[in-house]
Amino acid sequence: MAADDLPGTDEERAEAALIAAAANILGSGNRDVPEDFVVALFAHAVPEDLMRYDPRQLAELAADAWALLAVRKPGVPNIRFDAPALAGHDRLRVDSVLEIVNDDMPFLVDSVLAELTERGIDIHLVVHPVLSVLRDGAGRLTAFKGTKSVPGALRESIIYVHVERIDEQARRAAIVEAIERVLADVRVCVADWRAMVARVADVVAELKANPPPLPPGEIAEAIAFLEWLLDNNFTFLGIRDYGFTASQAALEPIFESGLGILRSRDMAVLRRWNEPLVITAQMRALLEQPTLLIVTKATVRSRVHRRVYMD
Incomplete structure (x- = not known):
């Protein structure tokens, strides 16, 4: 031709x-x-x-x-x-x-x-x-x-x-x-994408089945937000649980719960290097409020998809 x-x-x-x-x-x-x-x-x-x-x-x-x-x-x-x-x-x-x-x-x-x-x-x-x-x-x-x-x-x-x-x-x-x-x-x-989506879906299901003692409107808003994330409106990069240290003075990661980039023990999103995230008085006051969801920014930028600070 x-x-x-x-x-x-x-x-x-x-x-x-x-x-x-x-x-x-x-x-x-x-x-x-x-x-x-x-x-x-x-x-x-x-x-x-x-x-x-x-x-x-x-x-x-x-x-x-x-x-x-x-x-x-x-x-x-x-x-x-x-x-x-x-x-x-x-x-x-x-x-x-x-x-x-x-x-x-x-x-x-x-x-x-x-x-x-x-x-x-x-x-x-x-x-x-x-x-x-x-x-x-x-x-x-x-x-x-x-x-x-x-x-x-x-x-x-x-x-x-x-x-x-x-x-x-x-x-x-x-x-x-x-x-x-x-x-x-x-x-x-x-x-780990499917596993991360499933974990968030489990949270939604638990909120519906066993709602915490909070205003119904706040619970409904949290559920709607999480379902919006699940509807392909959010790129899940990692999930990890955190718990208070014995002294209740800091948050530390529960590494075995990690999915995605948070499988890695070296990935620190709420702390610096190997130090636990020390809870200041202002942070403790925020965490002790009866708030169902807190949305914040990580201290590191994503290497996946877009170079932005992760939510």
Whole structure:
């Protein structure tokens, strides 16, 4: 099909022709990279961003991305962050390439991009295809099934990002370590999401079945608020119970109750480091009031979804 016969805008047709040319280069070079992988990787890029590259550059980049798919065990992301040194590719002299292969789940892209943005890193290109693949028991890729869901196939996310050139290997390594922490937070939040929702639903059910001795209007308002949260109006990142110390002077976490990011004993949202949250006179007065719900801000910002102080 000629470029003029492709559907879409002029930019989209030019992009499709560019991707097709890159796929042809890989095919003519007897590469093991399927042509439809090249299309899957780049098809949803912003045309303006992708048109900065020529077909040979895209072919080389796709071959590198394909190699990262070769072996991966479910539950463990593959992350590579390189400063390409491909001879004759002037455009790539100003780019570093971040590639992440992971189990598909919510919040991956926005969480990774938030980490890069917080570090002041300029982003040049982002694509995020989700692929269906088959792997053997050792995690080796045995079949690529395209972008559509296929019964029995794993759904894997590729986050493929070009950023400003970062030649310092130590700096790239530090960024990879930070992204590993981000992805670990995303994983536990997603894994525990149903359990967190169920725990809040249990609180609602208990309030309805055994209401505390408070004004009915306040109880109804609390129930309505919690049900509103449960109606996809809140991103649950973690749940943990707290109790008073023996002296009643501080709150300390009940670690075994933790879900999501609050599984970790190192995650302190109501205290500093390993110190319990000491109760001041003002705080005690607030806690002793017959109030059903208290909404406050944590002392740390989320690494999942949005970089804001958590509620």
